[in-house]
Amino acid sequence: MMFLTRKIIFSAAHVCRNPDWSDDQNRYVYGHCAVGTGHGHDYICEATVKGSINSSTGIVVNLVDVKQLLRTVITPLDMTHLNDNGDLFQGQEPTTERLTRALWHRLVPMLTQCELARLNIYESRTRSIEYIGDDTMIYVTRRVEFNAAHRLHSQVMSDEENARIFGKCNNPNGHGHNYELEVTVCGTLDKRTGMVIDMGLLDDLIQRTVVDRYDHKNLNMDLEEFREVNPTSEEFARVIWNRLSPHFTQPKLYKIRLFETSNNSFEYYGEQE
Ligand SMILES: [Zn+2]
Ligand SMILES: [Zn+2]
The missing domain is CATH 3.30.479.10 (6-pyruvoyl tetrahydropterin synthase/QueD)
Structure with a gap:
């Protein structure tokens, strides 16, 4: 089995706050992501696909195709405020856990020539999520x-x-x-x-x-x-x-x-x- 990774970067704002909780409780659960009305992350998204090498082409899948699929899913989020995205989050706090999981479920049905092995999203240098389905x-x-x-x-x-x-x-x-x-x-x-x-x-x-x-x-x-x-x-x-x-x-x-x-x-x- 061969694993291939394609990276894509996008920028989005979010704030994670439960209105029923105190400021202190929100800060304890969400850290700086609970502050104010929003802040931005340059999210780094890495999609790793797996598959067998095609004996004719010598590749598993054309990473250009993977890039296009990633763009289809990610580009609508670029330069947006994630809290406004009812489609992905249904009014829930747009944590990076929820984001990674939601993007996984969008990508999987689109990948026909290979299988998604893992999806990593780095919200900053100090915090990242990995989802494997x-x-x-x-x-x-x-x-x-x-x-x-x-x-x-x-x-x-x-x-x-x-x-x-x-x-x-x-x-x-x-x-x-x-x-x-x-x-x-x-x-x-x-x-x-x-x-x-x-x-x-x-x-x-x-x-x-x-x-x-x-x-x-x-x-x-x-x-x-x-x-x-x-x-x-x-x-x-x-x-x-x-x-x-x-x-x-x-x-x-x-x-x-x-x-x-x-x-x-x-x-x-x-x-x-
Ligand atoms: Zn944040
Ligand atoms: Zn030393």
Whole structure:
């Protein structure tokens, strides 16, 4: 099976507010998306299709055709206010979860030569949704930044071995990273909110469990979990997973991805049961 992805960008305004709730409750559920009468996002939409390679053409489907179908569905939304779109949202808050799901159901019947595998919509650099056609598995990814110092040094290896394996990262006085962490949870849509998880709840959990503990810290010297564990990003990702995962049942924690730099990232899905 081959997977092909086509990206399309569109700009739209929205506001997510339940008029029956207080300002504080709306802010807790929808974050900044609850503020005022509306704001805009440059939504990035990625449609991934799957299929077999045609033995004559050598392609699965002509991506130009996929682009045209995406335009047919997306262009009517470009430069509009999503709250005005009764067709897609029926007066409900136009969350990115609802948007992704609605666009999926528009695209699927139009794709005749291949199958839609997933639809990702990034409302910003820090929040995105993935839908795979299964209402019990809607993925929400949130990204945060923090910085910390560390020194890569294994206590079970000699100084020479450490220097050889870790190079500059073995510098005795350490060095620092601007870490970026993506946390992906997976669950069903809360019909009350149109979200998989309240923005405030997810942000608070990440803030309390990860950022407050590690931001502006020296991992080797300040954190007991690295007293005897070499704070590589592999170990760090596992430690973060183990701290976060007990807090998630519905939705469940699906994946974390830790960026040590923009070039190096580490994904962890927990240990398979
Ligand atoms: Zn918004
Ligand atoms: Zn490092």
